[in-house]
Every structure is written in structure tokens, then in C-alpha cells.
Amino acid sequence: MSLKYAILGLLNVAPMTGYDLKHQAFDATVRHFWPADQSQIYRTLSQLADSGWVSVTVEAQDDRPDRKIYAITDGGQQALMAWLTSDQAVPILRDPLLVQLFFGQEVPRVELLRVVGEQLAVHQARQAAFEQIPIPPLASRPDDRWLGLQHLTLDFGLALERAYVDWLQRCLEAVTALPDVDDAGDFRARFTAVSPED
Amino acid sequence: MSLKYAILGLLNVAPMTGYDLKHQAFDATVRHFWPADQSQIYRTLSQLADSGWVSVTVEAQDDRPDRKIYAITDGGQQALMAWLTSDQAVPILRDPLLVQLFFGQEVPRVELLRVVGEQLAVHQARQAAFEQIPIPPLASRPDDRWLGLQHLTLDFGLALERAYVDWLQRCLEAVTALPDVDDAGDFRARFTAVSPED
DNA sequence: GACATATATATGATAAATCATATATCAGAC
DNA sequence: GTCTGATATATGATTTATCATATATATGTC
Numbered sequence: 130m131s132l133k134y135a136i137l138g139l140l141n142v143a144p145m146t147g148y149d150l151k152h153q154a155f156d157a158t159v160r161h162f163w164p165a166d167q168s169q170i171y172r173t174l175s176q177l178a179d180s181g182w183v184s185v186t187v188e189a190q191d192d193r194p195d196r197k198i199y200a201i202t203d204g205g206q207q208a209l210m211a212w213l214t215s216d217q218a219v220p221i222l223r224d225p226l227l228v229q230l231f232f233g234q235e236v237p238r239v240e241l242l243r244v245v246g247e248q249l250a251v252h253q254a255r256q257a258a259f260e261q262i263p264i265p266p267l268a269s270r271p272d273d274r275w276l277g278l279q280h281l282t283l284d285f286g287l288a289l290e291r292a293y294v295d296w297l298q299r300c301l302e303a304v305t306a307l308p309d310v311d312d313a314g315d316f317r318a319r320f321t322a323v324s325p326e327d
Numbered sequence: 328m329s330l331k332y333a334i335l336g337l338l339n340v341a342p343m344t345g346y347d348l349k350h351q352a353f354d355a356t357v358r359h360f361w362p363a364d365q366s367q368i369y370r371t372l373s374q375l376a377d378s379g380w381v382s383v384t385v386e387a388q389d390d391r392p393d394r395k396i397y398a399i400t401d402g403g404q405q406a407l408m409a410w411l412t413s414d415q416a417v418p419i420l421r422d423p424l425l426v427q428l429f430f431g432q433e434v435p436r437v438e439l440l441r442v443v444g445e446q447l448a449v450h451q452a453r454q455a456a457f458e459q460i461p462i463p464p465l466a467s468r469p470d471d472r473w474l475g476l477q478h479l480t481l482d483f484g485l486a487l488e489r490a491y492v493d494w495l496q497r498c499l500e501a502v503t504a505l506p507d508v509d510d511a512g513d514f515r516a517r518f519t520a521v522s523p524e525d
Numbered sequence: 526g527a528c529a530t531a532t533a534t535a536t537g538a539t540a541a542a543t544c545a546t547a548t549a550t551c552a553g554a555c
Numbered sequence: 556g557t558c559t560g561a562t563a564t565a566t567g568a569t570t571t572a573t574c575a576t577a578t579a580t581a582t583g584t585c
Contacts, residue, residue, distance in 0.1 A: 130541070131423040138430030148563050162425040169542065171564065194549070194563040213431055214438040217423035219449045222487065225329040225415035227360040227480045232336030233411055234473045240412040241476075251417045267501075275432045277505045282425045285494050289420065292490040296483050303465075307475045328571070346533050367572065369534065392533040392579070 131217075132173055135159045137201060137209045140183060144200035147171050161259075162282060174199055182208055230300070237313035241304045249297040256290035259283060329415075330371055333357045335399060335407045338381055342398035345369050359457075360480060372397055380406055428498070435511035439502045447495040454488035457481060 139145070139154045151170050159165075165173075174197075177183040182205030188196040201209070226248050233241055267277050337343070337352045349368050357363075363371075372395075375381040380403030386394040399407070424446050431439055465475050 131421070131426045132541085135426050135430070138426070141430070146563075148561095152561090158429070159426070162419070162429075163421050164419055164542090166543065168544085168565080172566090175565095190563085194565090196563070209430070210433070213427050213434050214442060216442065216445050217427065219446060219453075220420065220422050221360070221362055222418065222420045223329070223361050224418050224483075227483060228329045228333050228336070228357070229411050229415065230476050231356070231360075231480045232333070232339070232407070233476050236408070236411050244412060244414065247414050248417060255417075271504070272506050274505050274508070277501055278428050278431050281494075281498055281501055282429045284497065285422075285425060288490045288494045289487075292486045296479075296486045299482065300479055303475055303479055306469070307472050308470050310472070330571085344533075346531095350531090362572095364573065366535080366574085370536095373535095388533085392535095394533070 131163055132165050132169065133177060134209055134212045135163055136170065136173055136177065137182060137205055138213075140199055140201040141206065141209060144186075144198050146196045146198055147174050148196075150174075150199070158279075161286060177205070181205075235310055238304060238307065238309040239313065242301060245297055245300045245304065249294065249301070252290055252293040252297060256287065256294055259286045259290060329361055330363055330367065331375060332407055332410045333361055334368065334371055334375065335380060335403055336411075338397055338399040339404065339407060342384075342396050344394045344396055345372050346394075348372075348397070356477075359484060375403070379403075433508055436502060436505070436507040437511065440499060443495055443498045443502065447492065447499070450488055450491040450495060454485065454492055457484045457488060 136150065136155075139150060139159070142154075145154060147170060151167050155165070155170065174183065178185050178199070182202055183199045184202050186198045186200070188198060190196060226244070229236075229244060230241075262283060264280050264283060265276065267273070267280055270276055334348065334353075337348060337357065340352075343352060345365075345368060349365050353363070353368065372381065376383050376397070380400055381397045382400050384396045384398070386396060388394060424442070427434075427442060428439075460481060462478050462481060463474065465471070465478055468474055
């Protein structure tokens with residue numbers, strides 16, 4: 130489970146509370162390629178503490194809940210380094226849109242174009258958001274490993290979104306070129322009254 | 328949940344047993360973009376039967392377990408069509424490799440190159456596998472919606488794997504260009520004795 | 526004769542992610 | 556005076572996916 134090691138990686142930079150970890154460190158970095166909500170992060174911190182990979186220092190506060198400051202331990206560092214160099218299974222991207230297209234034979238063209246268009250808009254927005262993340266060019270500090278490696282993860286996000294946008298535009302063209310179903314006019318009346326469960 | 332609708336989509340072509348669904352229909356098609364094992368498929372079929380979207384006909388057999396033949400119902404077809412035209416959340420690709428790179432600052436170059444190289448080999452193999460799936464050119468049957476739409480899902484798989492291969496090759500170059508950590512020699516001795524949990 | 530593979534369905538256990546909700550207070554906006 | 560947002564942690568419930576295992580027989584392979 131990568132989240133465990135992502136959190137370990139963040140704590141390897143500096144000790145933090147779960148709150149700061151989530152709202153500063155995590156949301157600015159890891160969230161882009163491994164999203165997780167507050168509850169999952171707190172639970173994962175508990176697990177890490179149980180396995181001795183992080184230590185906890187409680188700092189009492191009168192007005193607010195006590196702060197629990199988490200720090201990586203020696204054991205945690207070893208576990209992190211071992212994991213960082215381990216072979217990981219290659220993930221499969223499960224995209225509901227592929228299911229919708231694969232079984233879309235009886236779906237009227239306008240509906241397909243709408244569904245594909247909505248996805249295209251989201252991917253274009255994501256692409257634009259990635260393009261706005263300011264990363265200084267590596268040429269300025271060619272000796273900076275940190276900069277170089279983190280730049281690669283952003284580069285992946287960009288490449289992925291560009292591939293999506295290209296493909297979705299090809300989808301729009303292809304669907305437009307395809308013949309429509311015979312009873313396209315009836316479709317809304319027949320089916321859109323049914324609300325899918327998700 | 329897309330698996331439910333993928334199964335509904337397959338049963339919309341022809342009634343089937345869970346066994347045939349898994350070993351013929353599913354593994355030849357949906358598996359490439361939405362993998363699922365036997366137990367999940369049987370459980371999902373039970374759910375679909377409970378909600379009345381598929382019907383079950385039991386065919387007794389002497390030597391082997393009874394065959395349960397699942398067929399889509401009218402309600403199932405309506406649910407399928409409604410879902411096929413619904414807006415779906417855009418998924419986020421969670422790739423452990425991105426976590427490994429992002430936190431790889433202290434990892435020796437050889438280790439990074441090995442990890443990236445392993446991923447590259449898998450993606451190259453996937454790309455080759457996708458390229459071997461025989462799909463007749465759409466030009467031969469421009470009126471075939473089925474062919475056109477299913478071709479788009481394959482096209483996505485190919486585009487994704489090409490983007491991966493390109494990016495991973497850039498990663499190899501970038502990591503090679505980056506300076507190595509100072510204590511690269513010690514790394515194996517220090518850390519690889521620790522076996523990560525996953 | 527032993528062992529793997531195909532046919533056929535099912536449950537138990539666990540891990541991971543998501544959503545909702547609970548508690549408590551302070552500061553600042555309107 | 557009320558409402559929102561920041562600070563701070565935690566649990567419950569549910570869904571989805573994965574892995575292991577159970578049962579039962581026939582056929583073909585080594």
C-alpha cells in the first residue's frame with residue numbers, strides 16, 4: 130500500500146501533526162497522484178505508529194485537541210528505503226468511460242457526444258492545472274535530485290492528460306462519423322427517467 | 328460501480344452462466360480495462376439478481392454443479408441504458424511508481440534505473456499485447472457502431488501504453504543525467520535486507 | 526498412478542477507499 | 556449576534572477489490 134510509504138516519505142522531511150500533514154504537505158504534493166482523505170490519513174498514521182515506523186509525541190493544548198506530532202523512526206526509514214527500491218505491480222487504469230463506450234452500441238450519438246464531451250472538459254481542466262504548477266527548469270540546478278525526480282512525476286501527469294485529451298478528441302470525431310441509432314429520438318423518453326445507482 | 332454495468336452489458340448480448348461469462352466473454356473483453364476475478368463476478372451476479380436486473384434459470388446437471396443461466400431483464404436493460412448515458416467521475420491513476428520517484432531523492436541511481444526499467448518492460452509488453460489484438464479496420468465497415476466504439480477502447484489502451492513507454496524512457500534518461508547519491512555503495516548493505524510489506 | 530486442467534458455484538477474510546459524523550474552540554466576517 | 560473557517564483528532568459504515576479456500580467430477584497428460 131503506497132499511502133503508507135507516501136506518508137513516511139513526507140515525515141522523512143520533517144516531523145508533523147496529522148493535520149499539517151494532510152493540509153499542508155499532502156494536499157500540495159502526493160494528492161495529485163495518490164489522493165486520500167483526512168480519515169484515511171489519520172488511520173494510516175495510527176498503523177504506522179503501531180508498527181513502530183513513526184513515533185508520536187503528544188503536545189497538550191488547553192483550548193484545542195492535543196497535537197500529536199509524528200516523526201519517522203530508524204525502522205521507518207529502513208522500511209521506506211526498502212520499499213522505494215522494490216518492484217511494484219503495474220496498475221490498471223479503471224475508467225468507467227471505457228465501459229460506457231464499449232457497450233454504447235445502442236446509445237444515440239448525441240448522448241455519446243455529451244458523455245465524451247464532459248470527460249474532455251475535465252481532462253482539459255486537469256491538464257491546464259498541471260501546466261500551472263510552477264517548477265523551475267532543471268537546467269537551472271542540474272545537480273538537484275529532488276527537483277529532477279519530482280519534476281518527473283509532474284511530467285507524467287501532463288503526459289497522461291495530453292494523451293487523454295488527444296484520445297477524447299479522436300473519440301468525438303469517430304462518434305460523429307459513425308451512423309446514429311435508428312430510434313435516437315425515443316431514447317430520452319424511454320431511458321432517462323431511470324436514474325442509475327451510481 | 329462499473330463492473331455491474333459491464334456484466335449487464337455482456338448479458339445484454341446473450342444469456343450466460345457465471346462460468347462462461349468469466350472465462351469467455353469477460354476475459355476476452357472487459358478484463359483489459361476493468362479486471363475482476365471469479366469471486367467478484369459471482370458476487371456481482373448475485374447482486375444483479377437481487378435487484379431484479381437479471382433473471383436466473385437453474386439447469387440441473389448430474390455430474391457437475393447445476394448451471395445457473397443469467398439473462399438480462401427489462402429493468403436491467405433500462406438501468407444499463409441510463410448508466411451508459413450518465414456522467415461518471417474522472418478516475419485518478421494511482422501508480423506506486425510515482426510515489427517511488429517522488430520520494431527517491433536518497434535512492435542510488437542504479438536502484439532507480441532498475442525500478443524504472445522493470446516498469447518499462449511491463450508497459451512495453453502490454454503495448455505489444457494491445458497491438459496484437461486483431462480488430463478489422465473501421466474503413467471496411469463504416470456503418471458498424473459496435474466495431475467503431477470497441478475500437479476506441481483499444482485505441483485508448485494503446486495511447487496510454489505509448490504515453491507510459493515514452494515517459495519511462497524519458498525517466499531513464501533523466502535519472503542517468505542526475506548526480507548519484509554520495510553513499511550509493513552502502514545502499515544495498517544497509518537497506519535491502521529489510522523486506523517491505525508490499 | 527499421479528497430476529493438471531476444465532467445468533461450475535460459493536464463502537470467508539482482509540485491505541483500501543470513500544462518506545458521514547462527532548467533538549471542541551477560537552478568530553474574523555457580516 | 557450569527558455564521559463560516561481554521562485548528563485538531565477520531566470512529567462507524569459501506570463499497571470495492573483481492574486472495575484463499577471449499578466442493579465435485581471428468582478428461583487428458585506424463
